[in-house]
Amino acid sequence: MSESASEPVQGPPRVPVTVEVNGVSVDRQVEPRSLLADFLREDLGLTGTKVSCELQVCGVCTVLVDGRPVSSCTFLTADADGAAVTTVEGLSDGQTLHPLQESFVDHFALQCGFCTPGFLMMSKALLDGDDVPDRAAIVEHLEGNICRCTGYQPIVEAVEHAAERLRGGAHG
Amino acid sequence: MGENVVGRSVRRPDLVEKVTGAAQYCVDVTMPGMAHAKVVRSDRAHARITGIDVAEALAGPGVVAVVTADDIASLHARFGHIIADHWILATGKVRYYGEPVAVVVAETVAAAADAVELVRVSYEDLPAVMDVDAALADGAPLVHEQSYEATGDESFKNLSHVDEETAEPALTNLAHEVTLGWGDVDAAFAESAAVVENTVHFPMLYAYAMEPYNAVASYHEGALSVVSTAQHPYMVRDDLARVFGLPLARVRVTSPYLGGGYGSKSYTKVEPLASVASWVTGRPVKLTLSVEEAIYTTRVDSARIHVKSGFAADGTILARDFDIVMDSGAYADNSPLVMAKAVNRCFGPYRVPNLRVRGRSVYTNTAPASSYRGFGAPQGNLAGETNLDRAAERLGISGADIRRRNLVRKGEEILPGKRGIDADIPADLEMVVESLERDRKDVPYYGIGFGCSASDAGAYPISTAQVRIQIDGSVLVLSGSTEMGQGSRSLLAQVAAEELGVDLSVVTVVQSDTSVTPYERTTGASRTTTLVGLALQRACADARARLRDMAAELFECAPGEVRDLPGAVAGPDGRELSFGAVVRQWFGGSAGEVTGVGLLRRDGATQKMPPFWEVGMVGVAVEIDPETGVVAVDQLVTVADVGFAINPRAVEGQDLGAATQGLGGALYEELVYDGAQLANANVVDYRVPRMKDLPRKIDLMIAERRDGVGPYGAKGAGEGTLNPIGGAVAAAVARAVGRWPDRLPLTPERVWRLMSSD
Secondary structure, X not given: OEEOOOOOOOXXXXXXXXXXXXXXXXXXXXXXXXXXXXXXXXXXXXXXXXXXXXXXXOOOOEEEEOOEEEEOOOOEHHHHOOXXXXXXXXXXXXXXXXXXXXXXXXXOOOOOOOOHHHHHHHHHHHHOOOOOOOHHHHHHHOOOOOOOOOOXXXXXXXXXXXXXHXXXXXXX | OOOOOOOOOOOOHHHHHXXXXXXXXXXXXXXXXXXXXXXXXXXXXXXXXXXXXXXXXXXXXXXXXXXXXXXXXXXXXXXXXXXXXXXXXXXXXXXXXXXXXXXXXXXXXXXXXXXXXXXXXXXXXXXXXXXXXXXXXXXXXXXXXXXXXXOOOHHHHHHOOOOOOOOOOOOOOEEEEEEEEEOOHHHHHHOOOEEEEEEEEEOOOOOOOOOOOEEEEEEEOOXXXXXXXXXXXXXXXXXXXXXXXXXXXXXXXXXXXXXXXOOOOOOOOOHHHHHHHHHHHOOOEXXXXXXXXXXXXXXXXXXXXXXXXXXXXXXXXXXXXXXXEEEEEOOOOOHHHHHHHHHHHOOOOEOOOOEEEEEEEEEOOOOOEEOOOOOOHHHHHHHHHHHHHHHHHHHOOOHHHHHHHHEOOOOXXXXXXXXXXXOOHHHHHHHHHHXXXXXXXXXXXXXXXXXXXXXEEOOOOOEEEEEEEOOOOOEEEEEOOOOOOOOHHHHHHHHHHHHHOOOHHHEEEEEOEOOOOOOEOOOOOOOHHHHXXXXXXXXXXXXXXXHHHHHHHHHOOOHHHOEEEOOEEEOOOOOEEEHHHXXXXXXXXXXXXXXXXXXXXXXXXXXXXXXXXXXXXXXXXXXXXXXXXXXXXXXXXXXXXOOOOOOXXXXXHHHHHHHHHHHXXXXXXXXXXXXXXXXXXXXXXXXXXXXXXXXXXXXXXXXXOOOOOOHHHXXXXXXXXXXXXXXXXXXXXXXXXXXXXXXXXXXXXXXXXXXXXX
């Protein structure tokens, strides 16, 4: 057995960041190499955001930074300094589900659910835009998100339905 | 038949937890004082380990320990539920690129990852066998220089056809061989009007469950507690108890929500690595693999299958002969069972009067292969169905007609002595063909294909379930079956609500904690609806019987005079008591609970194996771009022959998901070895289906004939629709371009070359 006396982890100096996460301002000192996904999951305990490919191609880790979808698995926490970050935990107001969440449940648009936070955040970015997306626009927009369970059709239907509902002004 | 809760597409409560981010997956689990592990992996395919220098790594900041094989030599440092050949850490030599050689434990993931780079492993290269031909060649280097004791896994003995009395054979790279057959195949070939033979290649696949394998383990004072991504927590518990020599009751394995499984999380994966790291360091240790590491942990068996069938002039099958060779990689894992299933499933749900099947699972110096959705059926079915379609073409009859002529009817046996077919497969075929033909397009480079399969499903029928009736009438359902997306948590609640006559909203299902939930053998082979469903029905009946007995005491009448009502009982004088009231009044003091227990074994309705047949019935229509070879899926048609759909939308979801995975393996997915290592061990180069690949038309049909042994006539779902997709796509492409492909996936380049070949 090979064990060492445990020492504190050393490395380059930490970086101060101020980030507004789901409406709450957070100040932290992070390692320069800290990734936003790890910052959210480990430093803040917001484990709703998941990580899979770590190469920006599966969409699982998508969060919104100042309203724009980013892959948090490859986004430096330091680059989010001064920004507003929205995660899946920020979608609902805690009382009622966001229309996208409601629609995903109603349409069986998830099974294992591991990819779902990414799909929800990516879809929110689309529905927050000015245009009401049609089916083709939804498919185009979500091409970067992988789901291995559903075969996608229920997801398309869920986003279409939520888009219709939001057009009716049911929810911000 | 008057059910109230089952048979309806109820909202799944687990989905609500999942859309808010509140659902806990293994990767979200932490333990107090937890350290983090990263694995040092072999960078060559086959080599003797001549030294491991850990000094520099140990000196790294935050490093707690570096664990190597020497540190765990006092343990039974191997696992494997069929052949215990899988070394937790490479011992003496490495057998594949990516094999774990050491585990670094550190205060943070980053510190562990940094220190992995500082572990110096020295090797002496050995000649490697990178494919089955090299592995089976005379004088081939051996992947394993020793044989291993069999573990005597009961399901394996029952489901394979091995002569257990054979003497110890000479050591080869043959991990396992299975044969099956009857009649006189050669004589039947001699009498056949047409003999059709061909070879197919099934690709090396990766299931890509999006949550990679991970586990957190704590070994403390002679007890081990592990939270992991295991589909079969009880099977993992058994492996871990063997490793540490612990009583089963001192090993606890918990599986929270799984981020996908698809068979790839069956059996033991990273749990031993995390556990030995905790055993060495005395701290809880978490190990989370990257996708690349996950690919090198478990892939899908690739296969080369030669098939030869003899037919009468009218298309009647006279004989079939299959030779299956699978590349199972460096360790057996579940490949022997995958092979046994491929042997059972390759020849299809047809009358085959003369049959000969030989299956060989071969060790190579590649990543270990194991279970994948369909268990050998996708491999075997590709060969059998492609061969049938080629025969139809040769005989000048349609693909539908050759199947109509040969498909078994309900009750007929396809495996002698096993359960007869519990489905109307010819009727299912007509549903698929009708839907495909209805929307057939009259355009160039367009083809349709369809295929059938029948899988001996359900695995071995050992299931238990418990229901606990609370004083307020709410109900806890306990099951050792794992929720990995398929919807069992919601489905079991529906069954309990139906049986007890209570509202669905008062039922809570707790799953997969070996120290809390009752025994469940596995979560695989599409078994949960049927087998856990039956056990749960018995548990509900047991709870009701106990409640009637208790009510009889309260009513001061004979137990036989108490009648069941929905969520309540009634006495002979018409007095009614709700379940909660019975519990409260019997115990007194507004406390207590009543537990109903349901046990299922190979007995009665589940005596005959398999417990049920899972039918696969699919059709596709493809349109090919002749300039590029790109295959667009115009139609996808499936039939779920499930007996009774307890949650129809969930069944459709399983079918579309399984079919989509099947389309991935048919059109896009293939792991490719380039020398010692994979050229595409990532999700960029290993392409899985994406949203734009959606078929233009999707028709998901459900056939409900109440012909299963499960609750309300139900049978399992979830694998069937994947199994025949490969053959259906191959046939559709062949009809579109006029040439038969011999391998999957049918990538644009392959299709273009097929069209352009002479």
